[in-house]
Amino acid sequence: MAPAIHSFPAAELPLAVQVDVDGKRRRTEDMRRPVDLVQDCELSTLFQYECYIDHPEMRDSRVRCWPVQRFFRQCQDKKGKFTVETTAWEGPAAAAAAAAAASSVTPTKN
């Protein structure tokens, strides 16, 4: 059984990441300023899905899936790397950034 865990709203994420898993203030390379999720942490993304089977009782039934994009920030403190899911904190803005990054990649012609 997992230990009792404190949960917090996603809007408080920038404050919550200042404390490490031992409850101590995170030590960054530059001790004078706190961890900045946008400036210090690289944005990554992966897709999960909402899939529905039209007729579960049939073996060859059609399956329809809608992608759900999730966002993560990979940060570094003096103890090592840690990952912060930012889907709920910056979802729409990150999706726009991801779309812009994808559209800026021009296909090469051979």
Add this chain to the structure above:
Amino acid sequence: MFGRLRSLSSRLSTLSRPYLGRPFRTFLAAAKFICFAHLFTKYAITASPGQGPSMLPTFEVIGEWILVSKFHRLGRNVSVGDLVVYEIPINDGLGIKRVLGLPGDYVMTGTPHHDRPATGHERMIQVPPGHCWLVGDNLPASRDSRIFGPVPLALVRGKVIAKIHSPFSYSWLENPLKKVVGKE
């Protein structure tokens, strides 16, 4: 044709000669093979069938096998985005889920939706030491950490490294977590 059969039977008799009429030696060889197979599948690599709708569309509901690296048992060298096989904490079965958080990481406890943007009120937690946060790829059909909370790393049996479609067809699985942009 008969010549080939004769040479095959002579080869087989050469191979089985050390064990013919020697029951103890045969038993010892079988025991050695079973011990080696047990060690290999427990600590190196194993293959097993997977079924269920919780990992759609990464895995079909039925009919696919997975290749599992036991070098990653107990969550060793597992990263966010990897697929793991784990002992389900609320029953006796094994499951396959994606790792979304490791000890000290921050994860969303609820479910994001494709048609509803986040509001900022969604609840989040910091994954406690010695635990991970596992979520199935098919969000509406998966029973995972969103239901039973963080999973002890001790329950992680290994990392899924390949999908086997048939005895002669397989595909390696990559971690889908990709960088979007560099440091801003």
